Amino acid sequence: MNSSSDSPILEVHNLGVAFLNGQGPLQALEEISFNIQARQFVCIVGPSGSGKSTLLRILGGLLSPTNGEVIFNGSPLKGPRQGVGMVFQNANLMPWRTVIENIALPLEVQGVSVQETQSLAKELVTLVGLSGFEDWLPRDLSGGMAQRVAIARALIHDPDLLLLDEPFGALDALTRERMGSELLRIWRVHRKTVIMVTHNISEAVFLADRVLAISPQPGQLRLDMEVNLPRPRQDIDRYSADFVALTHNLRDALR
Numbered sequence: 001m002n003s004s005s006d007s008p009i010l011e012v013h014n015l016g017v018a019f020l021n022g023q024g025p026l027q028a029l030e031e032i033s034f035n036i037q038a039r040q041f042v043c044i045v046g047p048s049g050s051g052k053s054t055l056l057r058i059l060g061g062l063l064s065p066t067n068g069e070v071i072f073n074g075s076p077l078k079g080p081r082q083g084v085g086m087v088f089q090n091a092n093l094m095p096w097r098t099v100i101e102n103i104a105l106p107l108e109v110q111g112v113s114v115q116e117t118q119s120l121a122k123e124l125v126t127l128v129g130l131s132g133f134e135d136w137l138p139r140d141l142s143g144g145m146a147q148r149v150a151i152a153r154a155l156i157h158d159p160d161l162l163l164l165d166e167p168f169g170a171l172d173a174l175t176r177e178r179m180g181s182e183l184l185r186i187w188r189v190h191r192k193t194v195i196m197v198t199h200n201i202s203e204a205v206f207l208a209d210r211v212l213a214i215s216p217q218p219g220q221l222r223l224d225m226e227v228n229l230p231r232p233r234q235d236i237d238r239y240s241a242d243f244v245a246l247t248h249n250l251r252d253a254l255r
């Protein structure tokens with residue numbers, strides 16, 4: 001697997017997506033091009049309906065673009081592939097499976113040995129801070145705990161690329177900030193490439209190395225902004241002049 005730090009893990013060339021719905025054709029995304037370096041943390045922001053989920057589904061190989069192409073680790077992306085983990089807006093857990101059984105599911109489906117699956121699932125339970133909750137069912141978990149299970153489940157393949165669609169969308173502001181810091185910690189330890197969709201401008205600046213802003217329909221790339229704030233970042237950094245200036249840039253681009 002290609003993981004050298006200066007080669008792009010993803011290249012997106014002139015991407016366009018048109019849908020046909022009940023109202024006629026709809027251009028969801030238009031002429032989108034960008035590269036993502038391995039191990040970058042990238043956030044995608046944009047108004048509702050601008051095509052963020054569509055873009056993420058394309059990057060995950062779940063949807064083929066109408067125009068353009070995506071190159072993943074040097075080869076054209078033709079469909080879902082193993083080096084990618086996805087987390088959707090709602091956790092999508094199997095209600096009858098416990099925390100550990102949900103996390104283990106992708107490996108079970110692949111026929112990995114029970115022993116190896118169990119030991120990996122246990123490691124991930126600890127990583128996402130759910131030790132002691134292994135045998136709980138989804139109905140007994142808070143929204144934040146369920147999202148952590150979904151993140152652990154996406155990590156169990158040891159993916160190069162983690163795609164997160166509004167993973168904290170349903171959480172209150174404080175839990176959301178805590179989960180953001182948790183995700184940064186996991187990213188630091190595992191050195192994944194992370195692409196995360198969020199509506200929250202301040203969250204994007206706090207988490208990302210780089211933020212892509214998408215315009216309203218048809219979704220086009222309005223701004224590709226580096227976030228050169230030092231790491232590790234702390235909550236207090238949200239009030240710094242540099243931080244505030246970056247959030248202003250983003251807001252202007254989305255206006």
Ligand SMILES: Nc1ncnc2c1ncn2[C@@H]1O[C@H](COP(=O)(O)OP(=O)(O)OP(=O)(O)O)[C@@H](O)[C@H]1O
Nearest residue numbers: 019020021028046047048049050051052053054055
């Ligand atoms: N499978 C589909 N068939 C037809 N139209 C679709 C399909 N998927 C998405 N769309 C349309 O494409 C546009 C972009 O949708 P998408 O879900 O990507 O937006 P989004 O930026 O993720 O929005 P939100 O922030 O509300 O989640 C919308 O107008 C939506 O109605």
Ligand SMILES: [Mg+2]
Nearest residue numbers: 052053054165
């Ligand atoms: Mg969406």
